[in-house]
Amino acid sequence: MSRRRFFVDRIERDRAALTGPDAHHLARVLRAEPGQRYEITDGASLCLAEIESADPRQVQFRVIELLDPGPPLPPIVVLAALIKFDRFEWMIEKVTELGVKAVVPVETARSETGLLRAAVKRVERWRKIARESSQQSRRVQIPEIREAVSLGAALREPYGMKIALDENAAGASLLQRAQAWDRQTEIAICIGPEGGWTDSERTAMRDSGWLPASLGPTIVRAETAGIAAAAILLQLTV
Numbered sequence: 001m002s003r004r005r006f007f008v009d010r011i012e013r014d015r016a017a018l019t020g021p022d023a024h025h026l027a028r029v030l031r032a033e034p035g036q037r038y039e040i041t042d043g044a045s046l047c048l049a050e051i052e053s054a055d056p057r058q059v060q061f062r063v064i065e066l067l068d069p070g071p072p073l074p075p076i077v078v079l080a081a082l083i084k085f086d087r088f089e090w091m092i093e094k095v096t097e098l099g100v101k102a103v104v105p106v107e108t109a110r111s112e113t114g115l116l117r118a119a120v121k122r123v124e125r126w127r128k129i130a131r132e133s134s135q136q137s138r139r140v141q142i143p144e145i146r147e148a149v150s151l152g153a154a155l156r157e158p159y160g161m162k163i164a165l166d167e168n169a170a171g172a173s174l175l176q177r178a179q180a181w182d183r184q185t186e187i188a189i190c191i192g193p194e195g196g197w198t199d200s201e202r203t204a205m206r207d208s209g210w211l212p213a214s215l216g217p218t219i220v221r222a223e224t225a226g227i228a229a230a231a232i233l234l235q236l237t238v
Helices: 020-029 085-098 115-136 151-155 174-178 199-207 222-235
Strands: 005-007 015-019 037-041 046-055 058-067 076-081 102-107 161-165 187-191 211-213
Touching (some): 005 020, 015 020, 020 046, 020 058, 076 085, 076 222, 085 115, 102 115, 151 199, 161 174, 174 211, 174 222, 187 222, 199 211
Parallel strands (some): 005 037, 076 102, 161 187, 161 211
Antiparallel strands (some): 015 058, 037 046, 046 058
């Protein structure tokens, strides 16, 4: 059985401390005691560590040995149109499990009114979801959940390869498009909202160098598209 893994702020001189809700969960819910061993990571190093003291406010660890963190995760960035938050949060959880590098919430022409403003207050919750999902899926690095932006601002960001999912893409599948990805530079996948892209958005994406691609003959929900795209790209790296 795999040991549970926790994220700590830093590992210094063979010592680390876990604070906040994770410390409370470990000390109170899991009833951790000195001498028990867990895996800890600060986003760079992965270690086997032993508890020295367990308090709901802070759990102190002593590093036993360095562990192999495994190969780095592929640089996949999901630019996801803002949709109803319960479904958006489910997508964050699942693409985190799959191994994406970052998620960028994006306001589009057909995003519901008020979602961009509300997203400012939700981003910390989304980061917490990504952290919890990273621990559950045994990642070493937590994906970056970036601040919500307009589609125009998102399209101007430089990426090694830029693909916009579109049910109207003429014959080009995501799998076909991504064959040109060199696996070393960031690949960005832009996911549209319910109702799809407007013609002006398609023009803006084309003018900014984004390549249209399809997931197949059926129309899928936005959160399904994000998860499916991440899974397809991940398989190209193994």
